[in-house]
Amino acid sequence: MxxxxxxxxxxxxxxMAGLIRKHYxxxxxxxxxxxxxxxxxxxxxxxxxxxxxxxxxxxFNHEDWLKGPSTKTEGKGNHAVGFGQVExxxxxxxxxxxxxxxxxxxxxxxxxxxxTPLASLPTGWWREVDNxxxxxxxxxxxxxxxxxxxxxxxxxxxxxxxxLHNYGGLRDAAGNPTAKMRRVARGWLTTTSLxxxxxxxxxxxxxxxxxxxxxxxxAAIFACSRRxxxxxxxxxxxxxxxxxxxxxxxxxxxxxxxxxxxxxxxxFQPGGNAKLDADYKAFIAEYKAQPExxxxxxxxxxxxxxxxxxxxxxxxxxxxxx
Numbered sequence: 001m002x003x004x005x006x007x008x009x010x011x012x013x014x015x016m017a018g019l020i021r022k023h024y025x026x027x028x029x030x031x032x033x034x035x036x037x038x039x040x041x042x043x044x045x046x047x048x049x050x051x052x053x054x055x056x057x058x059x060f061n062h063e064d065w066l067k068g069p070s071t072k073t074e075g076k077g078n079h080a081v082g083f084g085q086v087e088x089x090x091x092x093x094x095x096x097x098x099x100x101x102x103x104x105x106x107x108x109x110x111x112x113x114x115x116t117p118l119a120s121l122p123t124g125w126w127r128e129v130d131n132x133x134x135x136x137x138x139x140x141x142x143x144x145x146x147x148x149x150x151x152x153x154x155x156x157x158x159x160x161x162x163x164l165h166n167y168g169g170l171r172d173a174a175g176n177p178t179a180k181m182r183r184v185a186r187g188w189l190t191t192t193s194l195x196x197x198x199x200x201x202x203x204x205x206x207x208x209x210x211x212x213x214x215x216x217x218x219a220a221i222f223a224c225s226r227r228x229x230x231x232x233x234x235x236x237x238x239x240x241x242x243x244x245x246x247x248x249x250x251x252x253x254x255x256x257x258x259x260x261x262x263x264x265x266x267x268f269q270p271g272g273n274a275k276l277d278a279d280y281k282a283f284i285a286e287y288k289a290q291p292e293x294x295x296x297x298x299x300x301x302x303x304x305x306x307x308x309x310x311x312x313x314x315x316x317x318x319x320x321x322x
Contacts, residue, residue: 004062005134010233011052013218016083017043023141029106030149036160037148044191045144045167046083048184048225048317052234054140056081056130065130082133084144087169091143092126094150095119103150107142161185180318186270187225187317193263193271194221197280209288212237217284220255224263227253228320245295247313258283258298260314266306270316279305 011019020039028034046052056065057080065079065088080087094103098118108114111132113121133140151158151166158166170181177185198221208214219235231252232238239250248254262280265273273279283301290297303310 005056008054008134010230013052013222013234016046016052016234019137019141020046023138024145027142028145028149030145030152033145033149033152036152037163038192038196040192040195041160041164041188042084042141042144042148043195044188044222044225045164047191047222047229047234048188049085050083051226051229052083054083054134054137056134057085062130066127079130081130082140082143084140084147086143086147088126088130090147090150090169091129094146095121095125097150097154101150101153103146103153105146107139107146161189164188180322183315184225184318186315189270190224190260190263190314190316191221193276194224194259194280197263197276201277201280201284203281203284207284207288209292213288213292216252217255217259217287220252220259223252223256223317224260225317227256227317240293242293242295245298247299251293251295254295254298255287257314258302260316261299261302261306261309264306264309264314266308268308268312268314 017039020042024042025034025039057078060079065081078087078089091104094101095118098104102118104118108116113125116122133143147167148163151163155163155166164185165177165181168177168181168184170178170184172178198218203214205211205214208217215235215237219231219237219239222235223229223231223239229239237252239252241249242251242254243249245254247257259280260270262276262283263270263273265275265279267273286297286301
C-alpha cells in the first residue's frame with residue numbers, strides 16, 4: 001500500500017467470486033471476451049497477482065505513478081494497480097489504440113471524463129487513474145476486463161493461454177513469453193479447470209470430511225496459481241509445514257500438486273483431463289479417508305492413474321521467491 005492509499009483489505013474468496021461474477025460476467029459489454037475467458041480465470045489472475053486485494057504494485061506510490069511512462073529522466077520502471085495488476089503503460093496504450101480496440105469504453109463512467117471520446121482525452125488524463133481504481137472495487141474489477149478486451153482485440157486469433165501471456169506481459173529479449181510467464185499462465189489455467197470442477201462436483205462439506213477440509217481443498221486449488229501466499233484472509237486456513245513430500249513443503253501446496261495432476265491427466269496440459277470430474281471425486285474420497293495431517297499418499301495415488309506424470313514437475317505458478 002502506497003502512502004495515502006485507501007486501506008483495502010484482502011477479500012474473502014466467496015465475496016471476491018461474487019464481485020467478479022457481477023462486475024465481469026454481468027457488466028462486461030464484450031460477450032466475446034466473457035465467453036472466451038471464464039470468470040474463474042479472472043479469479044485465478046486476481047489471486048496470483050494480489051491475493052484478492054485492490055492494491056498498487058509493491059514498492060510504488062502515487063508519486064511514482066505521476067512520473068508517467070518510462071523516460072530517462074522520469075521513469076521508475078512500470079507500475080500496476082488493482083486486483084489484476086494492470087500496468088500503467090498498458091492503460092495508456094489502451095487509450096492510444098482506442099480506435100482499434102475501444103478497450104477503455106465505459107471505464108471513466110461516473111467521472112468528469114465520462115462523456116469525452118477516448119481518443120480525445122486531455123493531456124495527463126492518466127494521472128489519477130490509479131486513485132480511481134484503488135478507491136472503487138467495481139472499477140478495479142472492470143480494469144481487468146478492459147485489459148482482457150484490449151488483448152483480445154489486438155490478437156483475436158490467440159489461444160487463451162497466449163492471451164494470458166499477453167496480459168501478463170513478461171517477455172524475453174526475443175519477445176517471447178519468459179519461463180516465469182509460461183508457468184504463471186499454466187497456473188491460472190490449472191486453477192480455472194479445478195475451480196470449475198469444484199463448483200460442478202455437487203460435493204458438500206461432509207464429502208471432504210468437514211468444512212475446514214473442504215476449505216483446504218479450495219485453497220489448494222488457488223495454490224496452483226500462487227505458491228507463496230497468505231490464505232487465511234480469503235479461505236480461513238493456513239499452509240502447514242509437512243515433511244516427506246517431494247513436491248512441496250506445505251500441505252496446501254502438496255494438495256495443489258495432486259489436484260494439478262488431476263487437471264493435467266495424461267495430457268500434461270492444464271485442464272486436459274477428459275475424466276477430471278470423476279477423478280476429482282475419487283481423489284476427494286481418498287482425501288476424506290486419509291488422516292488430516294497425511295499427504296504422502298497423494299503422488300503415488302495420482303501416478304497410479306497417470307504413469308507419465310511420475311517424477312514430473314508440472315511447471316505451474318511462479319516459484320515462491322519470484
